Amino acid sequence: MPAHAPLVIGTDPLTPREVVAVARDGAPVTLSGEALAAIVASRKVVESLADDAEPHYGVSTGFGALAVRHIPVERRVQLQRSLVRSHAAGNGPEVEREVIRALMVLRLATLATGRTGVRTQTAVAYAEMLSAGITPVVREYGSLGCSGDLAPLAHCALALMGEGEVRDADGVLRPASEALAAAGIAPVELAEKEGLALINGTSGMLGMLLLASVDLHRLFATADLAAAMSVEALLGTDAVFAADLQALRPHPGQADSAANLRALLAGSAIMADHNTHATTRVQDAYSLRCAPQVHGAARDTLTHADTVAGWELAAAVDNPVVTADGRVESNGNFHGAPLGYVLDFLAIALADVASISERRTDRFLDVARNHGLPPFLADDPGVDSGHMIAQYTQAGIVSELKRLAAPASVDSIPSSAMQEDHVAMGWAAARKLRRAVDGLTRVVAIELLTAARALDLRAPLAPAPATGAARDRLRATVAGPGPDRWLAPEIEEAVRLVASGELLAAAESVTGPLR
Numbered sequence: 001m002p003a004h005a006p007l008v009i010g011t012d013p014l015t016p017r018e019v020v021a022v023a024r025d026g027a028p029v030t031l032s033g034e035a036l037a038a039i040v041a042s043r044k045v046v047e048s049l050a051d052d053a054e055p056h057y058g059v060s061t062g063f064g065a066l067a068v069r070h071i072p073v074e075r076r077v078q079l080q081r082s083l084v085r086s087h088a089a090g091n092g093p094e095v096e097r098e099v100i101r102a103l104m105v106l107r108l109a110t111l112a113t114g115r116t117g118v119r120t121q122t123a124v125a126y127a128e129m130l131s132a133g134i135t136p137v138v139r140e141y142g143s144l145g146c147s148g149d150l151a152p153l154a155h156c157a158l159a160l161m162g163e164g165e166v167r168d169a170d171g172v173l174r175p176a177s178e179a180l181a182a183a184g185i186a187p188v189e190l191a192e193k194e195g196l197a198l199i200n201g202t203s204g205m206l207g208m209l210l211l212a213s214v215d216l217h218r219l220f221a222t223a224d225l226a227a228a229m230s231v232e233a234l235l236g237t238d239a240v241f242a243a244d245l246q247a248l249r250p251h252p253g254q255a256d257s258a259a260n261l262r263a264l265l266a267g268s269a270i271m272a273d274h275n276t277h278a279t280t281r282v283q284d285a286y287s288l289r290c291a292p293q294v295h296g297a298a299r300d301t302l303t304h305a306d307t308v309a310g311w312e313l314a315a316a317v318d319n320p321v322v323t324a325d326g327r328v329e330s331n332g333n334f335h336g337a338p339l340g341y342v343l344d345f346l347a348i349a350l351a352d353v354a355s356i357s358e359r360r361t362d363r364f365l366d367v368a369r370n371h372g373l374p375p376f377l378a379d380d381p382g383v384d385s386g387h388m389i390a391q392y393t394q395a396g397i398v399s400e401l402k403r404l405a406a407p408a409s410v411d412s413i414p415s416s417a418m419q420e421d422h423v424a425m426g427w428a429a430a431r432k433l434r435r436a437v438d439g440l441t442r443v444v445a446i447e448l449l450t451a452a453r454a455l456d457l458r459a460p461l462a463p464a465p466a467t468g469a470a471r472d473r474l475r476a477t478v479a480g481p482g483p484d485r486w487l488a489p490e491i492e493e494a495v496r497l498v499a500s501g502e503l504l505a506a507a508e509s510v511t512g513p514l515r
Contacts, residue, residue: 023102028131038114042322046117080195087154090139102207115316116197132183133169145336145424149204157198162187208430227291228264233454253299256515258292268464287359298349305342336426340409343429351401445494466510473506
């Protein structure tokens with residue numbers, strides 16, 4: 001992991017940037033004195049109930065449908081151990097390291113609020129595991145989004161107990177006991193309530209939402225860049241992006257997208273030449289003319305998702321929860337519906353942004369619609385196929401994105417003998433959103449690759465300074481028009497430049513930060 005200043009976790013909510021620093025950049029973590037004091041206070045409440053004749057869920061009872069059984073004091077360590085072992089039932093491929101680290105730091109932040117009743121040594125050991133780069137192996141399937149992400153979090157708790165498998169800081173698969181020992185961390189023997197506190201939360205789905213949000217803020221601006229290059233190279237008009245026209249429909253995202261398009265197209269010699277010649281085209285196709293409306297709606301969807309994520313970052317999700325006045329109360333705050341809805345909503349928006357991108361790409365390849373460019377942008381049409389099959393790749397991804405847009409959050413399969421009779425499927429919504437983000441990245445990259453080739457073919461007319469800068473950055477590693485070459489590596493390089501933000505940065509070196 002790269003060197004990074006430690007993140008001090010207190011009782012206040014983490015910011016998205018802080019979560020990403022831990023998840024992606026490997027930042028170590030530590031607990032503030034205020035957090036440790038809050039943990040001590042809530043632990044005293046839990047311990048005061050240990051010998052109470054009245055049953056308290058998770059302290060002196062079983063779990064889920066087994067909550068009716070009172071557990072004697074001498075069996076409660078085994079109760080917590082059994083809870084974690086049985087719930088660590090995930091299956092399928094390993095979940096990505098950044099997702100697990102996001103999940104863990106968000107769970108630790110909840111422990112730090114003093115609302116869960118864990119002991120300080122448990123929270124500190126969890127922090128030490130994160131700081132040492134020990135990443136529990138979490139599997140794809142297992143969470144129903146109620147009570148939060150039980151199975152994924154249970155795999156992390158299992159590692160804290162010194163059981164199961166982990167990846168060390170170098171990514172090597174090791175037994176948890178071995179990795180903890182190498183890092184000087186003693187396995188934790190969980191006490192009353194601690195098993196529940198470690199596994200009852202929406203941490204996984206929230207972590208994936210935050211990671212997706214960071215990527216999408218960059219990706220939506222990059223989609224504007226791709227649209228600008230396409231409008232320019234297809235001899236479209238920027239008049240429809242005028243601020244006064246956009247203000248007639250005052251959606252914030254639409255205004256931002258249109259402003260980006262205006263900035264990106266400013267000073268285009270291609271557009272200046274086109275505007276001086278008479279044309280029989282009264283207006284451009286929807287995929288060009290309506291880019292701000294589609295990209296803007298996706299932006300507004302992301303703004304709503306960010307709002308929901310902010311509310312969830314401020315939450316202390318556990319069941320039961322230790323209240324500020326010292327009560328231990330059961331609740332339903334672990335239900336993942338609020339996150340599931342926005343995760344699904346974003347997948348819908350991504351599918352549509354990808355769809356309009358693919359339509360712009362397709363226009364370049366058809367001589368009936370590309371306004372003087374060669375068929376498929378081929379060097380020697382018939383001998384060469386140009387970007388014909390690149391659009392096939394785009395179309396295949398767009399079709400997949402449409403399938404991923406089917407909402408997970410409308411599904412529910414009852415569990416735990418009908419005690420958990422309505423579940424959220426938020427984890428599944430988050431998993432498919434991650435795939436959707438990757439798919440949109442690839443679709444936008446192919447549009448950029450195709451639009452750059454078309455801009456080259458408009459020579460000697462020059463593109464706008466901003467779109468030209470993006471084209472030139474691509475040309476630093478991907479050659480321009482010519483006879484057919486092995487196309488897959490060029491597509492993959494374009495994907496890398498989009499995902500890293502390098503193409504967007506090239507355009508912004510001219511325009512300044514885009515919205």
